[in-house]
Amino acid sequence: MLVVSNHSLDCAVERPTAGRGRATKPVVLVLCLMLLGCSTYQGVRFNILSTEEEIRLGQQVSEEIERREELLDNPALQAYVAETGRRLADASPRQDVQYTFKVIDSPENINAFALPGGYMYVYSGLMKLCDNEAELASVMAHEIAHVAGHHHGESMTRQFGYNLLMSIILGEDANALAVLGAELLGTAGAMHYSRGHEREADYLGMDILFRAGYNPEAMLRFLGKMIDEDSKQGGRRSLPIFASHPPTEERVQRLETLVLQYPQPPPGADGLYAERYRREVLDVLKK
Numbered sequence: 001m002l003v004v005s006n007h008s009l010d011c012a013v014e015r016p017t018a019g020r021g022r023a024t025k026p027v028v029l030v031l032c033l034m035l036l037g038c039s040t041y042q043g044v045r046f047n048i049l050s051t052e053e054e055i056r057l058g059q060q061v062s063e064e065i066e067r068r069e070e071l072l073d074n075p076a077l078q079a080y081v082a083e084t085g086r087r088l089a090d091a092s093p094r095q096d097v098q099y100t101f102k103v104i105d106s107p108e109n110i111n112a113f114a115l116p117g118g119y120m121y122v123y124s125g126l127m128k129l130c131d132n133e134a135e136l137a138s139v140m141a142h143e144i145a146h147v148a149g150h151h152h153g154e155s156m157t158r159q160f161g162y163n164l165l166m167s168i169i170l171g172e173d174a175n176a177l178a179v180l181g182a183e184l185l186g187t188a189g190a191m192h193y194s195r196g197h198e199r200e201a202d203y204l205g206m207d208i209l210f211r212a213g214y215n216p217e218a219m220l221r222f223l224g225k226m227i228d229e230d231s232k233q234g235g236r237r238s239l240p241i242f243a244s245h246p247p248t249e250e251r252v253q254r255l256e257t258l259v260l261q262y263p264q265p266p267p268g269a270d271g272l273y274a275e276r277y278r279r280e281v282l283d284v285l286k287k
């Protein structure tokens, strides 16, 4: 069975259950991530949150996330992701927030998201899907770009309403925080960005990835993996979400054109860091 949210600012989550297609284990795919452009809303942009409010909101929501999700109990791996994130954050055009990066222990969950204020979470299931550090970095760079692009003020206001956000920012309403946390982690999944935001996060994310010393082609490689994974879950054309979202091919084509603007890595350096990733991440997660 596939459950797809019907939120007006739709972002899809598919939750295949055992027995569907080739899936032997439940795998949650939050397609908002890179595969699909989340929201179809084409309205006027607005950002009503100040940086201070974003940070306050992100702080509160991150505490709620960590009450609900289990962080990976592996300091070395947490440090690896934090270091990868720091490298990317240093290349971000937005420096008025302090980015933090944590791994959630959920091997079946292919997901990552950033909260306002720069709080980012990566699921261990997504890390297992990556073959090298640059692919992981490409997802993180895309998420940093949402923060750098000030996307949360608009998207979260549309998703949750101004009053709910303000009550959380002011620390007045624990229930509101619980509602928001549940929705972010529930079937609706993560943030509901507009298509425009997703395009911007792709462009800016690839730039951050390159500036941080990674091969920008990794973003395309990971997107290809998401497409494959989607096919394994029953074929993308069978998913209702494809009826209401821009074709993935459209995003791939845009990124294929974009990647040509970047120089090839110098001889002897592929900018992927596969060996380091295998040793410090994949071998550890398999244990």
Ligand code: ZN
Binding pocket: 032, 033, 034, 142, 146, 193, 198, 201
């Ligand atoms: Zn996105």
